[in-house]
Amino acid sequence: MPFQYLDELAEGFLTTLSLTLLSAVGALVIGTVLAAMRVSPVPVLRAVGTTYVQLVRNTPLPVLAVLFALGLPVLGPSFGFFTWAVLALAVYTGAFVCEALRSGINAVGVGQGEAARAIGLGFGQTMRLVVLPQAFRTVVPPLGNVLIALTKNTAVAATISVADITLRSNALITSSADPLGVIGASALAYLVITLPLGLAVDRLEGRVAVVR
């Protein structure tokens, strides 16, 4: 029975949960700034945003985590592995948040922006009153999927020995000699986070959806 391992996974579960929450906040901040840079009319900012997204999206997350935790300390900063894991996850997921937001902004019809301009709204007003409210609605499902993917991606912390669900399951497999039970338990532990998240996204989507 997988349930007998839930106790032993509880601590790992809390670690995974805090990794998810902390890096989600970081990723949303980074992603929003990047998206603003990428849709801005300033070529330099656009180039910086594009370069960031291209570089980070094409780097495997474990490579980023190991590079951060074992490579960057030679430059001075010394954090715990948990902090490095949060940083790597936030930096990585930020690129995907940016793309989700940007596709939401691009999905708002060109006519909307033109109409706003035609009735005399400035750039800031157009963005604030017309484009962003509509973009927010289309962005809910992809953003939700990014957050669900982030929850699973927190497993990367196990590669730099942060004791999350994955690392604890790893230890339990050998100590309990019951691999199937352990995988069942850790599957449950991840589902406890991802399923409510998925449901919440569905509900939010239903509430803000616009019929176009």
Add this chain to the structure above:
Amino acid sequence: MSAAVNAFGDPLGPRGRRRALVASVVSGLVVLVLLYLAYRRLSDRGQLDARRWEELLSGEGLEFLATGLVNTVRVAAVAIVTSLAVGTVVALGRLSRLAPVRWVATTYVQLFRALPSLLLIIFSFYGLNQLFIDQGSATRVSAEVAIVLGLTLYNSAVIAEVVRAGVRSLPRGQSEAASALGLRRGQAQRFVLLPQAFLRMLPALVSQAVTTLKDTAYGTVIGFDDLLRRGQLAGETTRSPLQGLVLAAVGYIVLCFVVSQVAAYLERRVTRRFGGRTQVTGVEDVTT
């Protein structure tokens, strides 16, 4: 410098252009200052010293890393092929008329899509070997096989959803026409639906291949000799951990970038061919 446009693609007016120019200059300066600070930090800590790079970039060092790169590519290639095969079978299961087959396929997809691929790799390695030991069997799963297995479990579940979405996206007329011609359901799927669906899904499938390629780096946890591990090892032996890892990262970035470009190219081709009315990319994990 391309003509300055705002977020809606309108050309900017004279005041907007002036502001964009000022912002460009200011942000350009900020970027330069940041780059200079990074450079200063790197050189102050002696991280740019030639000796830190020489050994890694010597013939021997590069050969060591290249072997890791080859291992990464090999595992990724095998995992992509097996994921595609298993994913297609599971997708057909989800489209089956037999309810029990649908249930099994749905459970497979929901379970394995919800788990981190690292957990599946660890389970394929430690879990299976533990099972073999318990049963007194002499069979062992190698790290390479475990990575392929773990990645296949995860990616086939994702690909099954892509394939299913692809088949569903075809107009009803296709399967109706097939049955009007006297094709049985299986034949219609094989000769009419799947070939068209695969063409439409091609960009999504190639993006998923990039994900698979990136996820092979988790193999380093179970001791697989891939590019990440070799970068780490090379860095340790030459006492230049940052440089070793940076070189490994560059290898991955180049590799993934090339495959991503293929995906973008295919996307353009497919969109042109179907006049932009195909969107089979809306499956969640495809981009992450």
